[in-house]
Amino acid sequence: MRNSSTKRRWLLALALVATVAAAGWVGSKEQNGVVVASIARDAQSAQRVAPSQPQAAAANPAATGGAIPLERLSQRPVARNFGEMFHPRSWAPPPAPVAERAPQKPSAPPLPFRFFGRLIDDGKTVVFLDQQDEIYAAKVGDTIGPYRVEEINGTDVVLTYLPLKQRQKLPIGGIN
Numbered sequence: 001m002r003n004s005s006t007k008r009r010w011l012l013a014l015a016l017v018a019t020v021a022a023a024g025w026v027g028s029k030e031q032n033g034v035v036v037a038s039i040a041r042d043a044q045s046a047q048r049v050a051p052s053q054p055q056a057a058a059a060n061p062a063a064t065g066g067a068i069p070l071e072r073l074s075q076r077p078v079a080r081n082f083g084e085m086f087h088p089r090s091w092a093p094p095p096a097p098v099a100e101r102a103p104q105k106p107s108a109p110p111l112p113f114r115f116f117g118r119l120i121d122d123g124k125t126v127v128f129l130d131q132q133d134e135i136y137a138a139k140v141g142d143t144i145g146p147y148r149v150e151e152i153n154g155t156d157v158v159l160t161y162l163p164l165k166q167r168q169k170l171p172i173g174g175i176n
Helices: 002-027 054-059
Strands: 114-121 124-131 134-138 147-152 156-161 166-171
Touching (some): 124 147
Antiparallel strands (some): 114 124, 124 134, 147 156, 156 166
């Protein structure tokens, strides 16, 4: 068992030395900003570019054994028609709409009352109206908040919303 761990250590050390040697050999192919590529069709056309010939290498890389000058490498422009992740934003307010609507005529809010009951005494009708668990007894002419009772007939209570002078009907059903 001790023998196999020793072999393993030697193999790892040998692999480390081989890796460092290969990295050094690849790194030594760069000279004065020109990378020499050994992409050759046959062994005779593979050459190193001399440091004094960077313009010749830039003009015809195939003639110099595939050397590519690093100065010519740059990022390609990107077309922005595929959609941007972060769209430019403007904090200016949007332009005002061209044709504005005429302001709407104000209207009364919906009636806050529910019919709770009715009492007929000596020909006069009194209705009981519920507003948020508060019961009001109202007859014609009474005012409850911004509403005035105008009329009580067999099927409806007619109320006027005083700020806008608009009439509204509250259905109360028929007389039994």
